[in-house]
Amino acid sequence: MRCLVLGAGGFIGTNLCRGLVAQGCFVRAFGRRQSFPELLTGCHWISGNFSDPTSLATAIQGCDVVFHLINATTPASANLDKVADLEANVVSTLRFLEICRETNIKRVVFASSGGTIYGVPNLIPTPETAPTHPITAYGISKLAIEKYLSLYEYLYSLDYRVLRLANPFGPYQTTLKNQGVVAAFVHRALSGAPVEMWGDGSVIRDYVYIDDVVDAFVLAAFHKGSNRVFNIGSGEGRSLNDIVAAISRLLGYEVNVYRRAGRSVDVPVSVLDTELAISDLHWVPRIKFDDGLRRTIEWMKSAGV
Amino acid sequence: MRCLVLGAGGFIGTNLCRGLVAQGCFVRAFGRRQSFPELLTGCHWISGNFSDPTSLATAIQGCDVVFHLINATTPASANLDKVADLEANVVSTLRFLEICRETNIKRVVFASSGGTIYGVPNLIPTPETAPTHPITAYGISKLAIEKYLSLYEYLYSLDYRVLRLANPFGPYQTTLKNQGVVAAFVHRALSGAPVEMWGDGSVIRDYVYIDDVVDAFVLAAFHKGSNRVFNIGSGEGRSLNDIVAAISRLLGYEVNVYRRAGRSVDVPVSVLDTELAISDLHWVPRIKFDDGLRRTIEWMKSAGV
Structure with a gap:
């Protein structure tokens, strides 16, 4: 399989590229910059901006499957400039899809957001069939892209x-993009600083280890069947306070917390129902939360990021 | 109530402005052009382009309620240039909403599309809670705007x-915008030309008379309650062949049909469940289809359009 990974230099992209190379795939890696260039040695790197159709077309040419992981915003930043979010994500994706039409792309696999697309859910864990009422422009853009696909x-x-990804965490997630609670907390804890927490710590999320996410992307590239949209998460809810407690337990000392006011972009609970991925995508999540957290801490210690 | 009608020069806008003036409202009418200027004499007309924030801000200033009826595309044209559709409708609506934030607007009433937002429905008649899987960029833009609201x-x-409007028809609907089957068919029939039909005429739609639509808009401006989205249609399905038969019956002669290939933008059936509007908006549709069609024919004969 000849693959193109859009957003290859980021957290999920770097892990996915390595997973695809390990499977023997030809991997073209496209992005603005590489967080860890040494990790992408088996890939063919193309520097480019997603909103520039020329470099994008060059990257797409000759590939079978495109993994679209690009996101120009975060849930918090998208609300601050909704037009910019729409232009950078949805308009650019439409131009990308036009290029896919013109070339011989066999499949697009898109990283959507299970944590924002449903909004405040009525049902926990939330299945793919639940209503979608995002409370962020970020979630609306993800939803619009799904509809255009x-x-x-x-x-x-x-x-x-x-x-529709829950909250992925694991090695190669840095704190630069202001996204990824586990990375942010571990980073602060290792440096001896108090972790910064929005709200009282009761906000519940579904944390899924990155290797399991990579497995899901590879399975999605090969999936046969009529379903198109799959939740990918652990199916388990953990509060921010739970995360701090788990980090403290693994580090062997109490991590301090600096509390800030809650944010409007945060839904109180997000836990995904992943039965469909397990039954139809034949996805088998392998890494338990504590094991994933341990690996994350080990990587962050060794990388010194 | 001080109202602004965006898209006031068009079919629905002209009828709505007249209805609001008849209710004693102050009506500011905004649009690119007036199809029938003499019909808007009681309104304060402002010429402007929806994508121009300056003229839009001038129009909005001092109003309580804005009726947003603007649509720069049709279901068929939107698919031909999806980026242009997104820019003209969604991006412009986001800029409009930013102006609403800055001013003292009490409510926005938006004309969405019951015929395209659901896509190919599983349930007929289709309730507001049905899944939304548009098969046109037009429907995706309407859905995105609902989410941003x-x-x-x-x-x-x-x-x-x-x-979410079904297929409105009635006086002041012209054939210029290439939208509105009843207007197109009546126009051709009155001029003695065969009506142009896409497909075999089995496509079923829900036709709702414009006066009932105007009532729904006025009720939506005053509605108290937690529901936000209402289907507005007749709740009855009619095929294109039914429409031709009804026109032939009322005109007293057989209308000829010129058949063309079916279009991918047309879902086979669209009929809306309007129970929520009736129970919660207290909407009472008054005009039966044949009466509405008779009035439409009379108007078109007298107007000579």
Whole structure:
């Protein structure tokens, strides 16, 4: 399989590229910059901006499957400039899909957001069929892209799969993008600083280890069947306070917390129902939370990031 | 009530402005051009482009309620240039909502599309809670705007209501915008030309008379309650062949049909479940289809359009 990974230099991208190379795939890696260039040695790196159709077209040419992991914003930043969020993510994805139409792309696998697309859920854990009422522009953009993917399949038979990711964590997640609670907390804890927490710590999320996420992307590239959208998470809810407690337990000392006011972009609970991925994508999550956290801490200690 | 009608020069806008003036409202009418200027004599007309924030801000200033009826595309044209559709409709609406935040707008009432937002429905008639899988970029833009309205209420307490309209028909609908089957068919029939039909005429739609639509908009401006999204239709399905038969019956002669290939933008069936509007908006549709069609024919004969 000849793959293109868009957003290859980031956390999920770096891990996915390594996973695909390990599977013997030809991997073209596209992004603005590489967080860890040495980790992408088996890949063909192309520097480029997602909103620039020329470099994008060059990258796409000759590939079978495109993994679209690019996100120009975060849930918090997207609300601050909704037009910019829409332009950078949705308009750019539409231009990307037009290029896919013109080339021989067999499938697009898109990283959507299980944590923002449902909004404040009525049902926990939340299945793919739940209503989608995002409370961030970030979630609306993800939803719109899912709808355009469905439209492109309907109009032009461009095949696709969507993974609605919970909160991935693990090695190669840095604190630079202001996203990723586990990385931020571990980083602060290791440096002896108090972790910064928005709200009272009761906000519950679904944390899924990155190796399991990579498995899901690879399975989505090969999946046969009529389902298009899959939740990918642990199916278990953990509060921010739980995360701090787990880090303290593994480090063997109490991590201090500096509390700040809660944020409007945070839904109180997000836990995904992943039955469909398990039954239809044949996805088998392997890494328990504590093991994943231990590996994350070990990596962060060794990398010194 | 001080109202602003965006898209006031068009079919729905002209009828809504007249309805609001008849209710004693102060009506500011905004649009690119007036189809029938003499019909808007009681309104304060402002010429402007929806994508130009300056003229829009001038129009909004001092109003309580804004009726947003603007749509720069049709279901068929939107698919031809999806980026242009997104820019003209969604991006412009986001800029409009930013202006609403800055001013003292009490409510936005948005004309969404019951015929395209659901896609190919599993349930007929289709309730508001049905899944939304549009098969046109037009429908995706309408859906995205609904989500942004919900976001603006969540973030900034900007109140809103959405009417998902079926296929409105009636006086002041012209054939210029290439939208509105009843107007197109009646126009051709009156001029003695065969009506142009896409497909075999089995496509079923829900036709709702414009006076009932105007009632729904006025009720939506005053509605108290927690529901935000209402289907507005007749709840009855009619095929294109039914429409031709009804026109032939009322005209007293057989209308000829010129058949063309079916279009990918047309879902086979669209009929809306309007129970929520009836029970919660206290909407009472008054005009039966044949009466509405008779009035439409009479108007078109007298107007000579």
